[in-house]
Each structure stands twice: as C-alpha cells, then as structure tokens.
Amino acid sequence: MNKALSNREGQELKSAQEILAAIDSILKSGCRADSLDSTFEMLLDVVLRLTHSEYGFIGEVLSSDEGTLHLKTHSISNIAWNDETKSQYRKKAPFLEFFNLDTLYGEVIKSSRPVISNSPKSDARACGVPAGHPPMQSFLGVPLLGGDRLVGMVGLANSPDGYDESIVQSLQPFVSTCTSLIELLRTERTLHEAELALAYSEEFHKTLISTMAEGVVVYDADGDVLSCNHSAETILGLSESDMVGSNLVDALGRVWDEEGRTLTRHDCASVEVIKSSRPMRDVRVRFDRSDGRMIWMSLNIEPVREPSRILDARVVMTLRDITNQRRGEDELRRGQRLLDRAQKLANMGSWERDLQTNCLRWTDQMFVIFGLKKEYEKGLTWSLVRPLIHPADIGNVESATRECTAAMGTRTIEYRIIRPCGQYRIVLETFEVASAANGVVNKILGTTQDITEKRREEQRHRRIQQMETVGALAAGIAHDFNNLTGLVSKNIELASAQIPVSDPAHARLEIAQEGLEQATNLAEALQIVSKRAPLARRRVSLLGLFEQSSKLLSQLVPISIEQHWETDDRPAFAFADATQLQQVLLNLITNARDAMPNGGTLRVKRELRELLGEEADAFGVTPGIYSCLEVRDTGVGMSEETLASVFEPFYTTKSAEGHSGLGLAVVKQVVDAHGARIQIESKEGAGTIVRSYMPCDPDQSSVIETEEDDEEASLLRGLRVLVVDPDAIQRSLVATGLLGQGMTIMQATDRESLEQVDSSPGSVVDLAILGPACDQSLLQKLRRRWPKLLCVQIRSDLKGNRKNDEHASDPLTAILRQPFRSPGLRSSIARLVRSQ
Numbered sequence: 001m002n003k004a005l006s007n008r009e010g011q012e013l014k015s016a017q018e019i020l021a022a023i024d025s026i027l028k029s030g031c032r033a034d035s036l037d038s039t040f041e042m043l044l045d046v047v048l049r050l051t052h053s054e055y056g057f058i059g060e061v062l063s064s065d066e067g068t069l070h071l072k073t074h075s076i077s078n079i080a081w082n083d084e085t086k087s088q089y090r091k092k093a094p095f096l097e098f099f100n101l102d103t104l105y106g107e108v109i110k111s112s113r114p115v116i117s118n119s120p121k122s123d124a125r126a127c128g129v130p131a132g133h134p135p136m137q138s139f140l141g142v143p144l145l146g147g148d149r150l151v152g153m154v155g156l157a158n159s160p161d162g163y164d165e166s167i168v169q170s171l172q173p174f175v176s177t178c179t180s181l182i183e184l185l186r187t188e189r190t191l192h193e194a195e196l197a198l199a200y201s202e203e204f205h206k207t208l209i210s211t212m213a214e215g216v217v218v219y220d221a222d223g224d225v226l227s228c229n230h231s232a233e234t235i236l237g238l239s240e241s242d243m244v245g246s247n248l249v250d251a252l253g254r255v256w257d258e259e260g261r262t263l264t265r266h267d268c269a270s271v272e273v274i275k276s277s278r279p280m281r282d283v284r285v286r287f288d289r290s291d292g293r294m295i296w297m298s299l300n301i302e303p304v305r306e307p308s309r310i311l312d313a314r315v316v317m318t319l320r321d322i323t324n325q326r327r328g329e330d331e332l333r334r335g336q337r338l339l340d341r342a343q344k345l346a347n348m349g350s351w352e353r354d355l356q357t358n359c360l361r362w363t364d365q366m367f368v369i370f371g372l373k374k375e376y377e378k379g380l381t382w383s384l385v386r387p388l389i390h391p392a393d394i395g396n397v398e399s400a401t402r403e404c405t406a407a408m409g410t411r412t413i414e415y416r417i418i419r420p421c422g423q424y425r426i427v428l429e430t431f432e433v434a435s436a437a438n439g440v441v442n443k444i445l446g447t448t449q450d451i452t453e454k455r456r457e458e459q460r461h462r463r464i465q466q467m468e469t470v471g472a473l474a475a476g477i478a479h480d481f482n483n484l485t486g487l488v489s490k491n492i493e494l495a496s497a498q499i500p501v502s503d504p505a506h507a508r509l510e511i512a513q514e515g516l517e518q519a520t521n522l523a524e525a526l527q528i529v530s531k532r533a534p535l536a537r538r539r540v541s542l543l544g545l546f547e548q549s550s551k552l553l554s555q556l557v558p559i560s561i562e563q564h565w566e567t568d569d570r571p572a573f574a575f576a577d578a579t580q581l582q583q584v585l586l587n588l589i590t591n592a593r594d595a596m597p598n599g600g601t602l603r604v605k606r607e608l609r610e611l612l613g614e615e616a617d618a619f620g621v622t623p624g625i626y627s628c629l630e631v632r633d634t635g636v637g638m639s640e641e642t643l644a645s646v647f648e649p650f651y652t653t654k655s656a657e658g659h660s661g662l663g664l665a666v667v668k669q670v671v672d673a674h675g676a677r678i679q680i681e682s683k684e685g686a687g688t689i690v691r692s693y694m695p696c697d698p699d700q701s702s703v704i705e706t707e708e709d710d711e712e713a714s715l716l717r718g719l720r721v722l723v724v725d726p727d728a729i730q731r732s733l734v735a736t737g738l739l740g741q742g743m744t745i746m747q748a749t750d751r752e753s754l755e756q757v758d759s760s761p762g763s764v765v766d767l768a769i770l771g772p773a774c775d776q777s778l779l780q781k782l783r784r785r786w787p788k789l790l791c792v793q794i795r796s797d798l799k800g801n802r803k804n805d806e807h808a809s810d811p812l813t814a815i816l817r818q819p820f821r822s823p824g825l826r827s828s829i830a831r832l833v834r835s836q
Helices: 002-028 033-051 083-092 104-111 165-170 172-198 202-210 230-236 248-252 269-276 323-345 364-370 382-388 394-407 452-498 504-529 542-556 578-594 613-619 640-645 663-673 709-716 728-737 751-759 776-785 802-809 822-834
Strands: 055-063 069-076 115-117 139-146 149-157 215-219 225-228 255-257 280-288 294-303 315-321 348-354 360-362 410-418 424-437 440-450 538-541 561-567 573-576 600-611 624-633 677-682 688-695 720-724 744-748 767-770 790-795 813-817
Touching: 033 055, 033 069, 033 149, 033 172, 055 172, 069 104, 104 115, 104 139, 104 149, 139 165, 139 172, 149 172, 165 172, 172 323, 215 230, 230 248, 230 294, 230 315, 269 280, 269 294, 269 315, 294 323, 323 348, 323 364, 348 364, 360 364, 364 440, 394 410, 394 424, 394 440, 424 452, 452 504, 538 542, 538 578, 542 561, 542 578, 542 600, 573 578, 573 688, 578 600, 578 624, 578 663, 578 688, 600 613, 640 677, 663 677, 663 688, 709 822, 720 728, 728 744, 728 822, 767 776, 767 822, 776 790, 790 822, 813 822
Parallel strands: 561 600, 720 744, 720 767, 767 790, 790 813
Antiparallel strands: 055 069, 055 149, 115 139, 139 149, 215 225, 215 315, 255 280, 280 294, 294 315, 348 360, 348 440, 410 424, 424 440, 538 573, 600 624, 624 688, 677 688
C-alpha cells in the first residue's frame, strides 16, 4: 500500500510539474489580449494530453442582464455529432455558448464546485445527452474562481482511467492560470471599456477598476501611489488614503522578495519599471499585513505608454493574492523533502529511464547507493551506469528490463554493483513501465535499495546456526568419543610401561599415542568452537606462558622463514585457561607458517599496553592494562571476501588434507571467552597482521607456583584415595596409574560397595576420584561423611555434565577431562592438595 501511495504521489507531483512547465512555456510565449484565443487552445491541448481525456473545453461563465448564467467557451475540442452541430462548430468555434444548465457542466456553474462523474449514464445530474451525442464514459468539471466569484470552468471527458480528487489537486496550477487568463481577459475588457469611457467620466473609470478581483495600483513618475482600487485595499489591508502620495513599500512597512531580501523604495519593482520602461511579470513578494497575516503577492507591472506626458500616471501594477497557491507549492516541496528523507533512511532511491535516449533521472539517494558524485546528474545516462553493475549480473539486469517492457509489467531483481572506489554492494531493484505511446514503451521507472547490510546479517545468522549445529554435534559425540580414547590411551600407556624402550613396538605405541592426542585436540577444538568447552581458569603468568611457548613453537617454523620473537619483560598475569591460550598461539603461528610456503619473515611480539579513552573504544574494550600479542607474516595475505569468513568453522583456503578449518574459529572463541579482542589486517600479496588484546589482572605482584617432580611426590605420599566408577576397566586404569606413589588406593563399583567402605571401622578418605557416571548427589553423600574430602571429578563429555559446572568454583574439587594420562591425573591431585 505504501508503494501504491508513493507511486500515486510521485505521479501527482510529476503531473503538477509538467503542467507548471507547460504553463510557463505558454506564458513565456506571450499572453496579450489579442492572443488569448491561441493561448486557451494551447492550454486545452496540454490538459487533454496530461489527463488522457478525449474531449474538453475552457469556458467563461457569463451573466445576462436578467442574471441568468450561461457558458461561453474560449477553446473547445470538436464534439459535433450531426450536420447541424458540425455547421455550428465550423461557424462559431471556439466561441460556443451553452444555456442549458441541467447538465453535468451546469452543475459546476450552479454549485461553484468540482463535479466528478465516472458513470455519466447513471448520473442523475447529467439528465441524458442529445440523440447522436458521442458517448461519455467519464466527466470532470472544475470551476474557475476569482476569489469567491465564479468566472469560468474547465470541462474534461472520457479519460480511460476516470477522474478523482487527486487529478483536481494536480490541476490547480492549470486552474489558477485559466482563472488569471479569464480575469485578465475581463480586465482587458474592463480597461478597454474604461478607455472608451475615459473621455466621459474619470469617476466611471475608477468604478470599473474597483470592480476587478485583482488589485490595481497606479504610480506616478516618482514611484508614489496615485490611486488604487478596492481589491488592492482588501489585499494589502490598507486604505487608499494610507497609500496615495507615498511609496507602497514605505506604506506596507517591510517587504521581502523570494530570496528573503528586504526591499526598499529605491529597489522595488515599480521603480525599476519607471527607470527601464520595461514591464515586469509575476514578480513575487511577501509582506505582513497589519492584522498579522503573511501575504504573498504576484505583481504584473506595466509602464504607461503616453508619450505626450499629459497624464501623471507612469506605471500600472496589478496584484494578486497567491498566498494559498504558495502554500500549495511549499507543501509540494515539503513532500519532496520528506520523500528524500524517507529514501535516505531506507537507503533506497528512485529513478526514471528514457529508453529512447537512455537518459536517467535519479533521486539524491541513488547517487549515494552507486557512489557517484551529484555532478553527474545533468549528463546521467545508462552508458555511464552500466559499467558499475557486476559483470556477472549485467545479463540478468538487461534480460529483466526486456521482459518488463515486453510484458508491460513489474520486475524485481537482485544484483551486485561495484562503486568507483572498488567497493561491492548488493541492491534490490523493482521497476515497471512508466509510459507507452502507440504500444511502444518509452520509459520505465523504479526503485533501488541497498540491501548489503541485510544480506550480511543473514549470512551472520546462518553462521550462528552452523556453529550451533557444530556445538550440538560435538556435545553429542563427546561422551562416547572420550570414553573410547580414554580407554585406548590408558592401555597404550600401560603397554608402553611394560615394553622396553628398545623394542620397536614401544615406538609404534608412542606414534599411536600421538595420533590419539591429535584426535583429542580436534574434539577439543570442536567443543571450543561450539562454546561448550569449559575454561579451566587459574592465575597465569602471561610472560612465562609466552616464553615457554616460544621455545616450543619456534621449532615448528622451517628454516626458510626468518623468525623474530620479542616480549615485554614486565610481568603480567591473567585469570585464564593456560592450555587454551597456548592453543591460540599455536594456531596463529601455524597459520602464519602455512601462509609462507616459499619462505618469508615471521614476527611475534608481546607487550603490555594501557588502553584508555578513544583508543579503548576503538578496540571495543574497557579501559585498562592489556597484553597485546601481535603475529605478523609476509605471506600471501587474504582478500576482503576471505577476511569476512576467516572465523567461520570449517572455512579454509588450504588444501583439504590435514586442515580442518577450525584453527581461527578456535582462536576467536577462546579470545571471546576470555573477554579479549582480536583483529586481523591483511591484503592479498602483502601479508597478514593478527593482534589480540588480553585483559590483565591489575594485581601484578603474584608469582606462579612451580610444580617440581619431587614436590609433587611429597604431596601425593600418604593420601588415602577412593576411586569410584561402575566401569571396572576405567576404574582399574585410574587405580593402576596411581600405583607406586605412596598412596592407599580403595575402589568402589557402585553405591553398595561404597557403603562397605564407608562402614569400615576407622576408615578415612582424603581424596575421592569420581568417574563420569557419578553425579553430584554421590559427592554430597561423601562430604557428609568426610566434610573436608578433596575430589577429582572426571568428565567424559560436556553435554551431560554442564549441570555440574559449579564444581569448577568449588575449592575442594578439581575437574579432569577425558582422555587424560596418568601424569596429568597426578598433577591435578597435587595442585588440589597444594591449594588447601
């Protein structure tokens, strides 16, 4: 509906503009009394064409001595329907007179109101038509009012689409012009009669002028008022005595021209005419009447051609109140501004294309969408715009245009454009036939909307859905996968301990263990991407973590790549998951290495930075101290399209072999989970720079506790450990990995066997290791027996244990995820004991 209203408003505006343009052209050609006949003919031709009407007339309403009204046409189309009317038309056209007012046009004259009838045959006001009269499908009659007086009317008939109020509104400039011309005609008649009667009576002359609807003011050679008529007094709000003997500008107080400049008696239009002896037409000025009303006037000023200078009069000025007309014009301009604003908000523009000349007319927003300067407006053609359409889409655009013109319908198409600056945009365009003559389409018009951001948002939404699917998949398989890898890992570990290192089988077991760890890392990456992997947060030395990682990761880089590792020596700490932070650095180094297959330079730099104010806002972080990690390579770089998708799971530009497409997706999720930020700058052929900003703990005084083997052994020695797991194999593997550490190991398969341990006289348990199948209620039961019981909770998946995430904040409980190796289990127990 909004589109229909917009099209209608646009058509009304267009019609009003074409009418004004036509009227301006006609009036510029000259509108003297002796040429008004041809002027009316031209005006009638214009209105018939613009309203698509078959018949019409422009007439003046005259009154007989008895007061009976009748219509006299000044221009009329040929409506003769028999020999008699044809003869009458040839003899008298265009000055035909009609006295029968029991008709549709008579209703206009009697009511002084517009009459619209789109079914004249059934309209009671029509009272039928004479026999043989051409059929009437529709009729529009518009009165011509001079003030509150009916001076004439315009009649139109047989528009294919009928008539409505919007047409009446769009015809207002035309109606005003016809009114002015008829009043001008009457004025000219009055003036002519006044000239004839001037010899008899000057008073009679003044009386004639005073009856005019337009105001008349007569000036002397000094620009002072000699006389005025009553209409001038009414319009100006001044009496004749207020004006006579003074300049009109002085009498009115303040007068402004259309540009808002204040006029004085020395630069007003009447003085200019006196000086130049050249007439001035339609001079528009405004002033404030004494009653507070703001009035716009249209002035026509004519010098008096009286060489003998017998008369004092030098200038005659007619003035007309055009306040209402001006308000209408202002409303049109205001509507255009609102349309421009609405198009800007919607990032939508409208246009018209002439298929004969290929010239284009655009609204301002179209220039914004296509990235063109407004200076192109005058010479805008399809040839200029066509190269801006993406080469892959130009065929579809032209095909849709041909289909639209052939079917005389509406088409909608989505395509890409390339702005002169090289930026890609996506637009949605709807267009239809604007006009057709003799079955040939001349113009099409349409709207174009920039939907780039909308499409990007849809892509982002699809990526989120993909990540959620990945998360659900990772959580669904984690339990079985980790159980299996844990079982295999423990058996490989036990087998390796029983086989001498010199045995070739030992090396094969080590290779199998490495492959198993790679599978575990892949599962962990999937869990991180799905945002389901918990963070094992603790206080981490970022300086120490960087130094340790750099020693290991530098070995992954081939000698063909020159390496530079730099670090800020100031200590920095963060509450973070050290393992996941190492994973971030590993992925960044690996990506940089792979981007330089033929060698290059790798620079890795870590420094402390204080981000405040605008700089913090630019990075989207809160003000504070940050550890900035920068990885810079001189590799192949990335395109804008690749940069837009670089953090998507499974997206990779590398060969499929050995690359999962999860590297940077993992980096992004880890960084986000730690409240950090990451930025990537890259250009094809110019390398890549990756920067991450990790928030640091404001307290930089802590040190990292070291975990020496002898300290760990002393912490484990003497502990009474209870291993609970219904799976005998899993329970046995855990217990076996703790043998030889000086601990007392007890096993329980279920709640019943656990009760036997609990009921043993003098039994004490320092630490419980609970398998994945053990729930929170079991731990609570154990804690009721031994309130300070330490616990290592083994988790096999994330989905089933998310409800137990609160263990991570329990100081007596540590979380250990499967698969794990025995040293990892012992380290977890040692850290838990040390923390108490």
